Structures are given as structure tokens and as C-alpha cells.
Amino acid sequence: MQKYSVFSLIKNAFSNHQNWEVAWKDPTPKSEYDVVIIGGGGHGLATAYYLAKEHNIRNVAIIEKGWIGGGNVGRNTTIIRSNFMYDANARFNEFGMDLWRNLSQELNFNVMFSPRGIINLAHSDAQMNAYARRGNSMRLNGIDAKLLDREEVKKLIPMADFSDEVRFPIFGGLMQPSAGTARHDAVAWGYARQADDMGVDIIQHCEVTGFDVVNGKIKGIRTSRGDIKAKKVGLCVAGSTNILAEKLNMTLPIETHVLQACVSEPVKPLLDGVVTFGAGHFYISQSDKGEMVMGGDLDGYNSYAQRGNLPTIQHVLTGGLALFPFLSRLKMLRTWGGIMDMSMDGSPIIDKTHIEGLYLNCGWCYGGFKSTPVSGWTFAHTIAQDQVHELNSELRLNRFSTGHLLDEKGLGTKTWIG
Amino acid sequence: MLYIKCPYCGLRAQKEFSYGGDATVKRPNINEEVPSEDWDNFVYMRKSPRGKHIELWQHIAGCRQWIKVQRDTATHEIFQTAKVTEEIR
Numbered sequence: 001m002q003k004y005s006v007f008s009l010i011k012n013a014f015s016n017h018q019n020w021e022v023a024w025k026d027p028t029p030k031s032e033y034d035v036v037i038i039g040g041g042g043h044g045l046a047t048a049y050y051l052a053k054e055h056n057i058r059n060v061a062i063i064e065k066g067w068i069g070g071g072n073v074g075r076n077t078t079i080i081r082s083n084f085m086y087d088a089n090a091r092f093n094e095f096g097m098d099l100w101r102n103l104s105q106e107l108n109f110n111v112m113f114s115p116r117g118i119i120n121l122a123h124s125d126a127q128m129n130a131y132a133r134r135g136n137s138m139r140l141n142g143i144d145a146k147l148l149d150r151e152e153v154k155k156l157i158p159m160a161d162f163s164d165e166v167r168f169p170i171f172g173g174l175m176q177p178s179a180g181t182a183r184h185d186a187v188a189w190g191y192a193r194q195a196d197d198m199g200v201d202i203i204q205h206c207e208v209t210g211f212d213v214v215n216g217k218i219k220g221i222r223t224s225r226g227d228i229k230a231k232k233v234g235l236c237v238a239g240s241t242n243i244l245a246e247k248l249n250m251t252l253p254i255e256t257h258v259l260q261a262c263v264s265e266p267v268k269p270l271l272d273g274v275v276t277f278g279a280g281h282f283y284i285s286q287s288d289k290g291e292m293v294m295g296g297d298l299d300g301y302n303s304y305a306q307r308g309n310l311p312t313i314q315h316v317l318t319g320g321l322a323l324f325p326f327l328s329r330l331k332m333l334r335t336w337g338g339i340m341d342m343s344m345d346g347s348p349i350i351d352k353t354h355i356e357g358l359y360l361n362c363g364w365c366y367g368g369f370k371s372t373p374v375s376g377w378t379f380a381h382t383i384a385q386d387q388v389h390e391l392n393s394e395l396r397l398n399r400f401s402t403g404h405l406l407d408e409k410g411l412g413t414k415t416w417i418g
Numbered sequence: 419m420l421y422i423k424c425p426y427c428g429l430r431a432q433k434e435f436s437y438g439g440d441a442t443v444k445r446p447n448i449n450e451e452v453p454s455e456d457w458d459n460f461v462y463m464r465k466s467p468r469g470k471h472i473e474l475w476q477h478i479a480g481c482r483q484w485i486k487v488q489r490d491t492a493t494h495e496i497f498q499t500a501k502v503t504e505e506i507r
Contacts, residue, residue, distance in 0.1 A: 242466040253462035255439075256491070301437045304468040304492045309419055311433050344462045400462045401454065413461060416437055 001197040004108050023189060024068075024196035029203050032229040033061045035383055036221060038208050038244065039236035040064025042073035042184070042369065043361055045191035045202075046376020047236060047383070052198035054377070055384035061201040061230075063208055063223060065240075069188040072238050075306075075338035076369040077261050077295045079274050079285065081118050081179035082143050085134045086406055088394035089347060090141040095391055096374030097143075097178060103373060109190030112288065115180035117273035119148065119156065121323070123168040127278055131174035138176070146175045157275055161325055168279035168322060179274065181285055187372055210247055211358075218357035234359040234383050239304065239339030241362040248355065253344040253400045254363055255415045258303040259295070260313055262335040264327070266290030280319030291333060294320055298340065300416040308337040340365055342415035345399075347406035350379050350392040359383050360397065365415075420489075423499045426481045438474030440464055441486050441502075468492050472506050 002008060002021045012020055035051060037044045040062045051057045080100055082093035104111050122128045128147075135145035149172045154162055160170060196202055203225070210222035211233070220229040235244055239256045266289050276283040281296040296316030299308040313335055320327050343349060343363030348371070350361050361379045364371065374391070381389040388396065399405055411417055420432035446452040446460055471491045476484050488498040488506045500506050 242464075243468050246465070246467070251459070251463040251465060253464070255464050255466045256468075301489070302440070302466055302471055302473065302491045303494065305494055309432065309494075311419055311431075344464075401458045414439070416439070 001193070023193040024202050027201045027203065029061060029063075029201065029206065029223070029225055029228055031227075032220075033201070034059040034230070035232045035234065036060070036228060036230040037062045037234045037236055038221070039238070039240075040068050040192075040202060040204065041071045041236065041238060042188055042191070042372035043238075043364075043375045043379070044234075044236035045188060045195055046372050047234060047361070047379045048200045048376075049191045049195040049198070050377045050380035051384060052195060052200055054380060057384055058199035060195075060199070061203055061228065062195070063206050063221070063228075064202070064204045065207045067204045068192050068202065069185050072338045072340075072368060073184055073188045073372070075261070075336060076184055077283070077285070077293050078181045078184045078287075078369060079118065079179070079283070080113070080115075080182055080370040081176055081274075082370075083118065083120070083134070083138060083145065083174070083176040083179065084408060085137045086408055087141060088406055089408055090138060090143060092374055092378070092391050092395070093371060094141060094143050095377075096371055099373035099377060100182065103182075103187070103190070107190035107194050109186055109193060110183075111186045111190055112183040113180065114182065114288075115178050117175055117177045118179035118276070119153065119173045119175045119273060120276045121153065121173040121278040122171045123279040124171060128171050131172075135174050144176060144178050146177060148173045148175055156273075157271070159270060159326055160275075160323055166322070173278070181274065181287075183288075184369060187369075191376070208244060213248070213355055213358075216354070216356055218355055230357075232357045232359065232383055234361060234379060236361045236379065238341045238362065238364060238368060241341045248358070250353070252349075252362070252397075255302055255342045256304055257298045257301070257340050257342050257416055258305055258308045258337045259298050259340045259366060260308040260316075260335055260337045261293065261295035262313060262317075263287070263291040263293050263333045264330040265333050267292070267330065275323070277319050277323045280316075280322070282316050282319035282323065284320060284324065292327065292330060296320075298342070298416050299337075304339055306337050306339055308335075344413045344415060345405040345407040346409055346411065348375070348395055349397050350375065350382060351388060351396045352382065352386070353397070420494060420496065422475060422487060422496060424477045424480060424483070425485055425499055425501045426483055427477060430477070430480060434477060434479040435475045436478045438476055438484065440466075441472045441474045466491075470497065474502070
């Protein structure tokens with residue numbers, strides 16, 4: 001594989017950049033694979049990459065209905081963080097942070113990981129106490145957390161509304177300085193390119209139409225491009241999980257909802273890190289191009305449409321204006337939606353299933369992008385070793401019946417509220 | 419914007435309503451011995467179909483009644499609405 005570097009860039013400049021190798025091939029599906037990963041999003045691509053790299057399983061196919069980078073990996077708001085209170089979520093995502101820190105070098109692809117920090121704002125004494133507790137839990141797990149008072153927040157985001165007449169005054173906030181953002185497309189492309197180089201077949205525009213299960217064991221899948229035999233199959237399809245689960249006669253603790261995001265026109269740099277509003281559901285960061293990237297609530301009803309309705313955008317941006325009044329003078333560039341696999345406790349599921357050789361990776365709710373490397377890493381381990389890794393040992397499907405929920409936000413089963 | 423026909427008030431904007439989830443989930447009968455699996459299914463497990471979905475909405479900024487809505491989860495088209503005591507087929 002051609003190595004990307006400043007030298008290859010200069011070399012290719014002489015031929016007007018017409019002779020770059022393709023980043024990944026477009027193979028026709030073989031009749032049989034050791035492992036088939038359904039879903040060519042960030043998590044599926046990362047899973048295939050770590051299967052090949054960590055477990056030397058290279059006879060692998062990724063089956064993608066659309067195209068690489070067209071789903072949630074290209075629709076998220078690129079935030080990376082590990083500011084969790086519960087041990088299972090904190091350890092899992094902090095392991096992921098270590099993968100992020102080295103990802104550009106490892107993939108030989110600049111994913112533009114930029115640890116600029118995230119601030120969760122607090123607007124009451126009670127919220128400050130809750131953040132102090134969360135921050136302490138994070139530090140016990142070795143994650144950097146810093147409780148900021150009002151003056152410290154003001155130094156970091158002076159453009160926020162610190163006036164006296166504001167409805168939800170800023171009391172302070174919890175900051176994770178090592179959190180940040182990355183370029184989402186580059187993550188998909190970087191994983192795809194390396195996986196392809198190690199022998200993984202990336203098969204795009206191929207829809208899974210059914211499964212061959214014999215005596216409780218997976219034998220293969222049926223697709224729009226023919227039947228494919230497989231010893232093991234991993235489901236990595238986010239918002240489409242329930243559609244495939246139905247074909248397997250499985251019912252899961254997942255609902256699919258649409259989540260919207262939006263960006264403004266680009267402006268000069270003014271916001272360094274990620275900021276979340278504590279009195280409503282709104283978060284914001286500024287992209288390298290200068291656009292303000294914003295998001296918030298789900299539309300709030302079950303949906304498989306990758307688009308939402310305006311009332312939700314209006315509601316989210318009302319919260320945004322309360323925090324940053326300057327937003328009122330920005331034009332909106334575009335809005336879009338992605339479909340989320342909302343689990344009933346707000347935490348993901350990476351596990352084996354009751355069908356031998358079938359593995360499940362779902363339930364990412366709002367936050368799948370940040371976990372892309374660690375999700376792939378642990379899912380690859382679970383598939384290769386046929387057992388969960390210590391890191392995903394509490395992210396199991398049966399926690400909903402045993403009562404070992406990871407309800408980080410404590411919101412219960414109304415997925416559209418959380 | 420979705421427009422939902424409240425069976426009590428007529429056609430109203432989505433902003434007047436709040437969502438209540440899958441209307442086909444049945445609570446186990448509490449006067450009988452209920453296997454824990456049935457409770458799991460009631461509390462956590464959802465079909466979440468792509469296509470026609472019967473769901474609960476509350477007309478929270480109107481008559482405050484709970485209603486049933488049959489809606490397509492892929493296109494957001496609304497086919498039928500009914501009082502919560504009525505069946506949608």
C-alpha cells in the first residue's frame with residue numbers, strides 16, 4: 001500500500017495527483033468468509049481492522065447496504081470524550097481515548113484528532129454537586145476532570161451569556177481537557193483503507209435480506225448480491241439493528257429514533273472546545289472550517305427517516321441562543337438527521353447472542369462516534385475469541401433481565417427523553 | 419412539522435403533543451403470577467418496526483388526552499388516529 005506522507009504528496013504533485021492508488025478496492029463477494037461484518041460504518045470498519053490486525057483473521061467481508069461514510073459515521077458531530085461516571089462506561093471509553101491518541105499514526109491517515117476539551121455547564125448548585133461527583137468518579141478511573149467555577153468558565157468562553165438577567169445563569173462546569181473532536185470521514189476512510197490492505201473485502205451497495213441459521217448456529221447470510229457462507233457474523237448496523245433482528249426473530253431493548261444536527265455558516269475561530277448547555281439539550285463546537293456544529297434532542301418519536309422536523313431544530317437552537325446570544329446573527333448552512341439505536345438504559349451492547357456464531361454490537365444512542373475505535377477493538381475480540389473482553393463484560397445483552405443496568409443518566413426506559 | 423388529528427380537538431401541530439411510545443405493548447396482568455421474562459418484555463423489549471407503527475401521543479398543550487396514532491416510521495406519514503380506548507387495525 002502506498003504510504004501517505006509529505007513526500008508522496010510532493011511526488012504525486014508532479015503528475016497532477018492523477019496516479020494515486022485507490023484507497024480501497026471494490027471486490028465482488030466471495031462465496032464464503034470466516035467472518036462477515038454487517039454494516040460498513042465506523043464501528044464495522046474498525047471491527048474488521050482489529051480482526052485483521054489484532055487477531056490475524058483476514059478472510060473477512062464487510063457488507064454495507066449504502067456506501068462507506070454515508071451513515072452515522074458521516075452524520076455525527078465528531079465529539080470524542082470519556083466523561084462517564086460508571087466504571088464500565090468510563091474504563092471502556094478511556095481505553096478508547098488511548099486508541100484515539102495514536103490513531104492517525106496507526107492508520108497513516110490524518111483523522112485530525114484534536115483534544116481541545118469539553119465543558120459541561122452547570123446552572124444550579126445541585127448540578128455543580130452532581131458534576132463534582134461525576135468528576136471524582138472519573139478521576140478515580142484515571143480520567144482527567146476539572147471542576148470549573150463561574151470565573152474559570154468565563155475565561156474559557158467569554159462569549160457566553162454571563163449577564164444578570166439570564167434565565168439559567170452559569171454556576172460553573174465540569175471539564176474534561178483531554179476530550180475533543182476528530183474528522184469523522186477520515187476515521188471511516190482510514191479504517192477502510194487499512195482493513196482493505198490487510199485483505200478485508202469491503203462490499204458496498206449490498207443489502208442483507210436474510211440469515212441462514214441451522215440448529216441454533218449461523219451458517220451464512222442472504223444478500224442482494226447472492227448468498228454468502230460465514231462461520232461468524234457480526235451485526236454492526238446502529239439504527240437498522242431492529243430491522244435485522246426481526247429477520248432473526250429476535251426482539252431487542254432498542255428503539256430507533258432520528259437525531260438531527262446542524263451547522264452554521266463558517267466564521268473566524270471563536271470557540272475552542274466543545275460546550276454543552278446544562279439547562280437544556282444543546283451542545284456546540286467549532287469545526288476547523290469555522291462552522292458552528294450544533295446538536296441536541298432527538299425528534300422524539302420512533303423513526304427510520306434520516307431526516308427530522310423543524311420544531312426540534314428550533315427547540316434545540318432556542319437553548320443555544322440562551323447560552324450564546326451571538327448565534328442569533330449566524331445563518332444556518334444545513335441540517336441533517338441520522339437514525340440512532342437507542343438502548344433502554346442509554347449504554348451500548350457488545351455481546352454474543354443465543355445464536356452460535358452471531359454477535360451483536362448496538363445501542364450506541366447519541367454517542368457512537370467517540371467509541372468507534374474501542375467498539376471495534378472489543379467487538380473484534382468478542383468475535384475472534386468467542387467471548388467478551390473484560391472491557392465489554394458489563395455491556396451485555398442480559399443486563400436488562402438481570403438488572404445490572406448502566407443507566408448513566410438515570411432516565412429509565414423512555415429512550416426519546418434521554 | 420407533523421400534523422396530528424386529535425380525536426377530540428381536530429388537526430393540530432406536532433408541537434402541541436408529547437410522545438408516549440409503542441401503544442401495542444401490553445402490561446402483564448398483575449393479579450397473576452408473572453414470569454420475569456414477561457416483565458422484561460414489557461419494560462425493555464421493543465419491536466421498533468420500520469413502517470407502520472401504532473403509538474401513544476398525549477395532546478399535552480390541548481385537551482391533555484392520550485391518543486393512539488398509526489404512523490409510518492420511515493416516511494412519517496400519519497394514517498389514522500383514535501381515542502386510546504379504541505383499536506387501530
